[in-house]
Amino acid sequence: MAAAMTQQAPEPRAEAAGIDVRFRGVSKRFGAVAAVDDVSFEIPRGSFHSFLGPSGCGKTTSLRLIAGFEQPSEGEVEIAGVPMVGVPAYRRPVNMVFQHYALFPHLDVFANIAFGLKQLRPRPSAAEIGRRVGEALELVRLPGMGSRRAWELSGGQQQRVALARALINRPTVLLLDEPLAALDRKLRRDMQMELQNLQREVGITFVLVTHDQEEALSMSDTIGIMRDGRIEQFGSPSELYDAPVNRYVADFVGESNFFAGAVAAADADGATIRTAQGLEIAAPYSPRGRKLAVGSAGVIAVRPEIVALWDPAESGQALADYRFRGRVRNRIYLGDQTEFSVAVPELGEILVRAPKGSAAGAAGFAAGTEIALGWRRERALALADG
């Protein structure tokens, strides 16, 4: 495809080297609704990027803007440095794995996978097409399945055919629209691994759209968290987890206990928040978050794994700066860790996760037990409540 593509495409811009997808102030409006609202980002060549967000956040529209199924109302989309203004979907060096695979029901697996190659002019020889389809089937571990019909395959197999059909064209960017949503849990884990391996193997830039945070966190090099057509935060999974810009991101990536209220005091490093119950809790700012103004709405985010549990007979001073008493509501054994739900009168329901080796994990406080819990001030985050 590359040959056909470069014929009518202008030369890549020099400064764009190494960037496979670039949005510059892109908006897409459907009537009065902005599905994508002034979005700018860059996805480096050869990386695995995910758009993460709830339905209706604009992630699928972003993907369709890259594919060329939608044209931006404003702004510019570039693929491999080439502006895509007016370039129809069938001339873009990208291929998509559709949510429900969209395999052609009237064609067998071979013809499905060969579809892209057969559109090339000059058309590759039958031998060449046969060889490459064979390779593609190997790549997705479905050798010898060429003569099957799409509906004879299991969901996981259809998924692989859809992957092979896209990858055989050696696109600059592979787009994946919630490709694992239709698979069962076990298969999904396997396919996550496989997609990651595949991406390293072929070295093609992958852009994935998902509402499943675990999927995004486990596979991606970079993630764009979207809300209402905008990108809330763009960064690596660890960056999003450890340094969320606001409550929305902290809530979407991993889990947190949130204590919301008005900012009672703030300095350059952190803020103190007064909750509705009059409790004052302080924490440092998130490294990527903004400074909070006194009086504005803020929130303290406490990840479940930084909360310590101990026997109320002990002081716990060494474990936590903020200490409370509560009663275990629920204990869920997860194998490598144990999850507690603790009712604390001043705070409400607190989620705690203790790894297997830890004191709490070993002690295994049963439901109904009176316990003490708390956390260190510097491990919590003070965030804007939005």
Next chain:
Amino acid sequence: MRAYAIAIYLFLYAPIALIVLFSFNSGLSASDFRGFSIAWYGKVAGNRFVLEAVTHSLIVAAASATLATLFGTMAALALQRVTGWLRAVFDGLTYVAIMVPGIVIGIATLIALVTAFDIVNDLLLAIWPADDPGAVPQLALGYGSIIAAHTLFSLALVIVLVRARIAGMDRSLVEAATDLYATPWGTFRQVTLPLILPAVVAGFLLSFTFSFDDFVIAFFVAGSKTTLPIYVFASIRRGVTPEINAIGTVVLLVSLLLLFSAQILLRRGAKPTRAT
């Protein structure tokens, strides 16, 4: 309740069964069965007027079904992109076209054509360079008018069938083809057309059957071209003979065969699009 059902089916199908039965009558009468014979079929096959009428009917049916299928499919594909009130209007018009009684289509087409012919023929007379009025080409009722009227009716039929098929088609298949470098024409040829083909062929068969069997519309606009139903109608005035029964049986057989094929195509066609 069961007796009612039996009575109703008897009422519906007994006459048809009788026609088939008496077409094999060795006697002359259409009401007095004398013994089994296929002599009447031989007589029909040897009747020059019947063969001529059958030829007319086949030409009209083939032409009108082809035109209706072509334009109906094109219209269905185009209508799929129309939205809002405009679509509602077109949908309404399509269904109205199916429900309008044949007699109305017949009269309306006749009036429209005759009026148009008058104007065009006068014009031709006025502008034709030759002196001899007999040499001036004149439009008249015939193949053209029956084919036009039948196409008009069948068009709506094809539109409804193909529209239903397109509506059941996964829209992402077209996007997938586009994504895999197929041009709009390539997408149509390689994906859309194969997927709607069962409905298109079924539409052709139904249109063909309709045209082949139609008497009402053809009667108005046929002019001097006698189609098979018109011939049968004319013959009945001279009394129902086993010959008519034989013609009826053949037409019944052909129609049932076509309708059955169309039904199978529509059913089978419905399966593969639901791939997942």
